[in-house]
Amino acid sequence: MPYTMTAKFHSSRQAIRLATSLFGLSVLTAIAAPAAAQSAAPVLKSAGAIEFSDDVLFVGDSAGNQVVAFQLGAETLTDQANYQLGRPQTFEGRTIVEDLPADIGRLTGAPADQITINDVAVHAATQQIVVSAHRGLGPDAVPVLARINDGAVELIDHAGLSATVHALGAPPAQAALEFGQPAAFYTITDIDHYNGELFVSGVSGEDFDSTLRRIAYPFTGEQSETQIEIWHAVHAQWETRAPIISQTIAEVDGVPTLVAVYACTPLVRIPLSDLTDGAQIRGEMIGELGYGNTPIDIFAYNNPMDGSDNVLVTNTNRSANAIPLQLIADAEPMAVDVPNNFGPAGLTGFPVPLSGVQHIDLINDNWAVAVRPDPKDPTRIQVQSLLVPFFFNRADHMVEMNWPGTADPFGYRQFPPLDL
Amino acid sequence: MLSLRQKWKVALLATFLPLATLSEQTLAQEARANESGDRIWVTNLDVTEVGHGAVEATLADGGRLKLEPVEATDADPAGALVFVPRFPLSIGAEYTLHLNGLGLALPLERSASRTGLTKVAAILPEQVTLPANTLRMYVTFDQPMARGNVMRHISLFDGDGRQIENAFLNLGIELWNAEQTQLTLLFDPGRLKLGVRPNTTHGAPFDEGQTYRLVVHDQMRAADGQTLSESFELMFTVGPAERRPIDVAAWQLSEPPTESLEPLVVEFARVMDPALSRRTVALINADGGPLAGTWASMGSSMVFTPSAPWSAEATPYLFVAPHAEDIAGNRTCGAFDVETRTEAQCDEPVLRPIKFGS
Numbered sequence: 095m096p097y098t099m100t101a102k103f104h105s106s107r108q109a110i111r112l113a114t115s116l117f118g119l120s121v122l123t124a125i126a127a128p129a130a131a132q133s134a135a136p137v138l139k140s141a142g143a144i145e146f147s148d149d150v151l152f153v154g155d156s157a158g159n160q161v162v163a164f165q166l167g168a169e170t171l172t173d174q175a176n177y178q179l180g181r182p183q184t185f186e187g188r189t190i191v192e193d194l195p196a197d198i199g200r201l202t203g204a205p206a207d208q209i210t211i212n213d214v215a216v217h218a219a220t221q222q223i224v225v226s227a228h229r230g231l232g233p234d235a236v237p238v239l240a241r242i243n244d245g246a247v248e249l250i251d252h253a254g255l256s257a258t259v260h261a262l263g264a265p266p267a268q269a270a271l272e273f274g275q276p277a278a279f280y281t282i283t284d285i286d287h288y289n290g291e292l293f294v295s296g297v298s299g300e301d302f303d304s305t306l307r308r309i310a311y312p313f314t315g316e317q318s319e320t321q322i323e324i325w326h327a328v329h330a331q332w333e334t335r336a337p338i339i340s341q342t343i344a345e346v347d348g349v350p351t352l353v354a355v356y357a358c359t360p361l362v363r364i365p366l367s368d369l370t371d372g373a374q375i376r377g378e379m380i381g382e383l384g385y386g387n388t389p390i391d392i393f394a395y396n397n398p399m400d401g402s403d404n405v406l407v408t409n410t411n412r413s414a415n416a417i418p419l420q421l422i423a424d425a426e427p428m429a430v431d432v433p434n435n436f437g438p439a440g441l442t443g444f445p446v447p448l449s450g451v452q453h454i455d456l457i458n459d460n461w462a463v464a465v466r467p468d469p470k471d472p473t474r475i476q477v478q479s480l481l482v483p484f485f486f487n488r489a490d491h492m493v494e495m496n497w498p499g500t501a502d503p504f505g506y507r508q509f510p511p512l513d514l
Numbered sequence: 515m516l517s518l519r520q521k522w523k524v525a526l527l528a529t530f531l532p533l534a535t536l537s538e539q540t541l542a543q544e545a546r547a548n549e550s551g552d553r554i555w556v557t558n559l560d561v562t563e564v565g566h567g568a569v570e571a572t573l574a575d576g577g578r579l580k581l582e583p584v585e586a587t588d589a590d591p592a593g594a595l596v597f598v599p600r601f602p603l604s605i606g607a608e609y610t611l612h613l614n615g616l617g618l619a620l621p622l623e624r625s626a627s628r629t630g631l632t633k634v635a636a637i638l639p640e641q642v643t644l645p646a647n648t649l650r651m652y653v654t655f656d657q658p659m660a661r662g663n664v665m666r667h668i669s670l671f672d673g674d675g676r677q678i679e680n681a682f683l684n685l686g687i688e689l690w691n692a693e694q695t696q697l698t699l700l701f702d703p704g705r706l707k708l709g710v711r712p713n714t715t716h717g718a719p720f721d722e723g724q725t726y727r728l729v730v731h732d733q734m735r736a737a738d739g740q741t742l743s744e745s746f747e748l749m750f751t752v753g754p755a756e757r758r759p760i761d762v763a764a765w766q767l768s769e770p771p772t773e774s775l776e777p778l779v780v781e782f783a784r785v786m787d788p789a790l791s792r793r794t795v796a797l798i799n800a801d802g803g804p805l806a807g808t809w810a811s812m813g814s815s816m817v818f819t820p821s822a823p824w825s826a827e828a829t830p831y832l833f834v835a836p837h838a839e840d841i842a843g844n845r846t847c848g849a850f851d852v853e854t855r856t857e858a859q860c861d862e863p864v865l866r867p868i869k870f871g872s
Contacts, residue, residue: 157692196575203571203579204604210662229601231660232737233694234550236601278793279691299689299698300789301837339685357685388684410684 137257138162141226141237144215147287147311151215151224153239154282154294159263161285161294163311164239165256166217172243174221179461179479180487184509187461187487190245191477194225194465197247198240202229209238211475214453214465221457223477224250225465242477260313262294284391287311288343288366293352295338304336304356308369318371322354322364336360342405344394347423355389355407361441363422380425381441387411391454394419397483398459404443406485408451414485417443446485456482543620545611546591551603551624554581554611555594564615569597571609571622579609606739632657632736634746635695637728638788639841641814642749645756645785646720649843649850651699652789653730658694658737667734668699673725681719694737696789699728720752756784760846762834762864769871772826778818778868780832785814785841794838797830797868805830824870834864 140157149171151164180187191197195209202209212226223242228235239250262280278300286293292309309317322338341354343366350366354377362377369375383389390408397404403419425441448454452475453465461479468474469490480487541558548555554571564583571579581597590596603609603624611622638652653668670681682699689698701719720726732745766781778797786795788811797805797818807820824830834846843850846864 199573200575200577202601203573203577203599203609204601205573205575205577205607208604208607228661230604231662231735232605233658233690233692234602234737235661278789279689281687281689283687297685297687297689299691299696300787300793301839357683388686390686410686 137259138237138252140228140235141239142212143282143285144213144224144226145285145287146215146217152285152287152292153226154285156279156281159261159280161260161262161292161309163258163313164252170241170250171217171220171222174244177244178514179457180481181509182460182481185481185484185486185488187479187481188514189476189478190242190463191247193474194247194477195475198227198229198238201247201249202238204229211452211465214455214463216455216457216463223457223463258313260309260315262307283338284340286341286343288350293341293343295341297337304338306338306369318369320369320373320375322375322377339389340392342392342394344403344405344419346419353392353405353422355383355392357388380422383407383409383412383415390452393456395456395482396459399483406446408448408454414446414448415443416446416483417441448485543618545620545622547603547622547624549625551605552598554597554599554622555591556597556611556613556620557591557594559595561595564595568614569612571599571603571611573607573609631740631743632659632738633743634730637746637748639785641785643751643753645754645842646722646752647755647757647842648720649701649841651728653697653699655695659697660735660737661688661690661694663735664688664697667731669729669731670719671727671729678719722752722754725749725751756840756842756844757849757851759844759849760838760840762846762866767832767868769869770824771872772870773823775820775823779815781815787839787841790839791816794835796833798833799830800828826870830868832866832868836861836863
């Protein structure tokens with residue numbers, strides 16, 4: 095005797111909402127109908143370094159050996175101007191997300207320890223924060239793009255976005271005959287957009303290469319490749335093949351200039367006009383950020399206190415370095431015939447207390463966003479706003495003036511507790 | 515088997531959305547996933563229609579995963595309802611599958627294909643003596659590994675059993691191949707380069723004449739979420755640094771007789787990079803195409819076995835690509851360590867004709 099069954103919805107209105115929220119299909123469909131969302135091959139195989147230019151989000155897809163440009167629209171970019179990021183008067187930022195991997199795990203049905211956060215970028219016009227992540231730790235990890243909307247993490251359905259793709263081809267050093275062997279896996283470490291062009295750097299596990307790719311956007315399929323030699327003070331000779339880990343482009347004395355940091359960690363400046371296809375050029379090393387250290391990110395920002403333009407370099411093993419662009423413009427290349435120098439030396443700028451930060455980008459002139467371990471519980475990875483130019487959150491620090499009954503030299507207590 | 519309460523609920527809700535049928539049940543329902551976690555089977559549930567949004571898998575910490583019904587194929591278990599999750603199930607995570615219309619909540623886990631625990635296949639190069647300026651080593655595994663836990667589980671010890679701190683370059687990213695079965699360990703070039711003798715706490719990782727032990731600990735996690743079956747270690751002795759460019763003319767080549775299938779043995783007289791050599795050393799015809807045959811790496815030598823007898827009619831060439839490197843990063847066009855402003859551009863392969871013996 096057959097019974098009749100249906101879904102356990104509390105109301106038909108809820109049934110419609112549940113059914114349409116995920117796949118946008120009709121309320122009930124016979125089992126014979128295949129799920130449409132599974133049929134299309136995903137454009138993105140992995141999601142690493144990300145970068146915005148206007149409404150275009152560039153995603154470094156190392157597994158796909160490509161850069162994907164997603165055109166984002168109003169459904170993804172929501173104005174965040176009314177979201178309060180903290181209180182500058184008291185040097186207090188705001189914890190925007192308490193535990194980003196846990197939130198992405200909840201949205202994708204995975205434990206938090208299966209989520210890795212790969213990069214953060216901010217859409218300038220709306221201040222919308224976007225993160226790239228992987229769900230899963232194995233070779234079948236699924237790329238995830240998510241946005242933070244009014245403090246809430248939401249998935250971006252990237253498979254449904256309009257996208258164009260630039261294939262990177264074989265890693266430059268392996269462009270020679272490969273005899274059918276697959277190219278070594280090339281990991282994109284950074285993408286920068288400047289004036290209609292992308293600058294893409296990366297590292298391969300099987301060679302130690304300093305090639306920078308320059309790609310016009312909109313994509314034409316063309317790219318130019320430049321090998322950059324750098325003088326490495328730590329090594330007291332030419333370091334020819336250190337990989338670029340991160341770079342930014344800034345106008346230095348009016349000249350568009352690539353400012354790049356390499357693994358173990360020279361700071362190099364190269365005028366963009368030098369970066370032509372096939373060129374093997376010599377970057378001017380102007381600083382050595384120290385031995386036993388790897389840069390994570392570099393970006394340009396304006397210091398609202400004095401109006402100066404700067405770059406900030408974050409590091410794995412040291413404090414961040416804030417370096418005024420004028421000092422970069424004025425710096426003499428480091429001497430090549432000096433004895434060994436174990437750094438820091440040359441131009442290093444000013445230390446900034448940013449250790450532990452995994453990813454960082456600017457939200458606006460006054461705030462940056464950092465993805466970092468929670469200072470009180472490092473198993474949680476939080477999204478935190480930090481005040482520019484100090485990149486500092488007073489609440490993180492166990493200083494005496496944070497305690498009741500102690501001195502209040504800066505008058506912080508005239509403000510009520512920050513309750514956002 | 516449906517309880518009376520479930521049957522009651524079904525009957526009640528059916529009056530509002532009567533779109534599916536359910537037969538009398540006699541066996542307990544069960545939910546299973548395939549190995550890749552992207553196909554879910556529910557057995558012993560005789561339902562012919564399911565509502566979209568009616569099925570989801572949840573985790574104890576609040577994780578939610580929507581599932582969609584799909585048509586069963588011959589590859590699916592007979593009689594099973596088939597669902598596809600929006601994301602594959604995570605290995606090792608304990609889900610609860612909710613069939614909301616029935617009030618059913620079934621335990622669900624991704625069934626890993628257990629061919630045994632993952633183990634280290636090899637640490638390369640396998641030579642017992644490596645140059646003091648060895649730039650990288652490779653760890654290969656017999657099954658895919660998880661990202662994100664390398665630095666915690668791989669250690670280098672000196673001959674006295676003391677761990678060498680910060681021996682590897684911390685790039686912030688892990689250098690895996692696409693299958694995540696081969697990991698590159700880069701020694702910090704800042705500690706290897708000629709002339710670098712920093713202070714006592716940060717010396718070069720290797721001292722000539724000393725013995726070292728590279729250990730991959732069994733707590734390292736594989737992609738299936740399990741730890742390794744056992745720890746693995748490679749002991750090696752460090753010899754003089756190799757700071758000369760690769761000299762292909764100095765390689766010893768055997769002279770196989772023509773019309774034979776005798777292998778060609780190429781002795782490098784140094785430790786070549788074992789991963790890169792697979793892609794950068796080849797035998798080619800005069801027209802540039804690869805010679806048919808198989809290469810085997812024997813450490814400091816490679817052996818080529820032709821699939822057709824050697825022909826006296828055409829001279830094959832040993833081809834060494836410009837980016838071929840030894841284990842210390844030296845190339846044919848120049849050493850990794852070069853004097854100021856002497857670096858050559860590496861874009862020409864080296865070709866060496868093969869001689870035949872009698």
